[in-house]
Structure formats: structure tokens, C-alpha cells
Amino acid sequence: xAGVTQTPKFQVLKTGQSMTLQCAQDxxxxxxxxxxxxxxxxxxxxxYSVGAGITDQGEVPNGYNVSRSTTEDFPxxxxxxxxxxxxxxxxxxxxxxxxxxxxxxxxxxxxx
Amino acid sequence: RKEVEQDPGPFNVPEGATVAFNCTYSNSASQSFFxxxxxxxxxxxxxxxxxSSGNEDGRFTAQLxxxxxxxxxLIRDSKLSDSATYLCVVNAMDSSYxxxxxxxxxxLVRP
Numbered sequence: 001x002a003g004v005t006q007t008p009k010f011q012v013l014k015t016g017q018s019m020t021l022q023c024a025q026d027x028x029x030x031x032x033x034x035x036x037x038x039x040x041x042x043x044x045x046x047x048y049s050v051g052a053g054i055t056d057q058g059e060v061p062n063g064y065n066v067s068r069s070t071t072e073d074f075p076x077x078x079x080x081x082x083x084x085x086x087x088x089x090x091x092x093x094x095x096x097x098x099x100x101x102x103x104x105x106x107x108x109x110x111x112x
Numbered sequence: 113r114k115e116v117e118q119d120p121g122p123f124n125v126p127e128g129a130t131v132a133f134n135c136t137y138s139n140s141a142s143q144s145f146f147x148x149x150x151x152x153x154x155x156x157x158x159x160x161x162x163x164s165s166g167n168e169d170g171r172f173t174a175q176l177x178x179x180x181x182x183x184x185x186l187i188r189d190s191k192l193s194d195s196a197t198y199l200c201v202v203n204a205m206d207s208s209y210x211x212x213x214x215x216x217x218x219x220l221v222r223p
Contacts, residue, residue: 031209041215042213045210056207100146101211106154106155
């Protein structure tokens with residue numbers, strides 16, 4: 001199993017550009033989530049999903065959209081990138097059997 | 113007040129030392145508690161869940177004090193490989209699906 005995969009690993013955008021961060025998991029987990037991590041801060045929840053077709057907002061959802069058309073994939077879309085969105089983005093998934101969240105390796109995004 | 117607060121450290125200890133981290137949380141209704149470990153520029157990984165009665169995993173012991181709303185992590189016989197940031201994690205007030213992460217406590221174990 002590959003676990004949780006994220007692409008790209010690194011990305012540089014200009015202000016106003018849009019892009020999609022990809023996240024996929026092969027563990028058949030029902031739940032998936034997106035976090036951002038800024039220096040000196042903990043991970044902050046952006047959006048999460050409790051199953052295909054069901055998503056909800058986390059702590060910092062503004063400027064981001066998500067969809068969950070399949071169990072495996074949970075892409076995060078930046079609609080119009082801003083310098084404040086410069087961060088490391090982590091995707092995570094977990095199942096109902098326990099509460100352990102498995103994280104992807106992260107995407108390091110810089111917005112100029 | 114932050115929902116989950118941790119001392120950022122760093123804690124700089126020699127190999128073999130015992131070190132303890134504390135974490136306080138604001139939501140008295142929280143039911144799920146965890147310690148995650150994060151190495152530099154890597155993703156967080158679950159170290160251990162924290163149960164009401166306290167639990168131990170090798171050199172690591174986690175305790176929960178619901179009355180005072182804090183969680184602790186004790187590391188005995190520190191190894192160089194224990195150097196990392198330790199994240200305290202609690203489920204959010206409005207949903208068990210949402211986890212709130214502390215900003216982490218950095219541990220440096222020196223030879």
C-alpha cells in the first residue's frame with residue numbers, strides 16, 4: 001500500500017493563480033482531511049470529508065474548495081492564490097476502526 | 113485562549129535523561145487525545161493515543177487528567193532518535209471528526 005500520497009511536493013504560484021493540490025489514499029478510509037501548517041504553529045484544519053460526496057469546513061476554509069467524488073481522492077483547490085496561503089499542506093485519512101490519522105508527505109506551497 | 117496549548121521548548125536533554133511534556137486543552141467535553149511525533153520537514157505520525165487510565169508504550173508514558181484538562185507525555189531513557197517535535201492533539205468541541213493540534217514541543221537529545 002502506498003498509504004496517503006500528495007502531489008506536487010513543491011509548488012510556486014503567483015498571486016491570483018489557481019491550482020489543485022492532489023491527495024489520494026489506498027487504505028479504503030472513510031474520512032479525509034486537509035491541514036495547513038505554518039512556522040511555529042500547529043496544523044490547522046481546512047476542510048474534511050466523512051465519505052464520498054460529503055465535505056465540511058474546518059477552522060480555516062476561506063480561499064479553499066474541496067470535493068470528494070470517490071473514497072480514494074480528496075483534492076484541495078486554491079481559487080485565487082494569495083501570499084497568506086504560503087504554507088505546508090498536509091492531507092490525512094483515517095478509518096472507523098481507530099482514530100489514527102495517516103498523513104501524506106505534504107505539499108510546500110509558496111505564493112509570490 | 114488556544115484550544116490546545118503546549119510549551120514550544122526546545123527541551124535540550126542528554127541521552128538517557130527522562131523528559132516530560134505537558135499540554136492543556138480548553139474543551140472539557142473532548143473525548144479523544146493523542147500524541148503525534150513530527151520530524152523536521154516531515155509529516156506527523158501517531159506516537160500514541162492517550163487513555164483515561166493512562167497508558168505506556170515502551171519508554172513512553174501518556175497520562176490524562178480530565179479534572180485539570182491536561183495531558184502529559186513522559187519519555188524515559190531518551191535516545192538521539194527521539195529528537196523531534198511532539199504534537200498534542202485533541203478532538204474539537206463540535207465534532208469528533210475534527211482534531212485540534214497544539215503547536216508542538218521541540219525535543220533535542222544530545223550525545
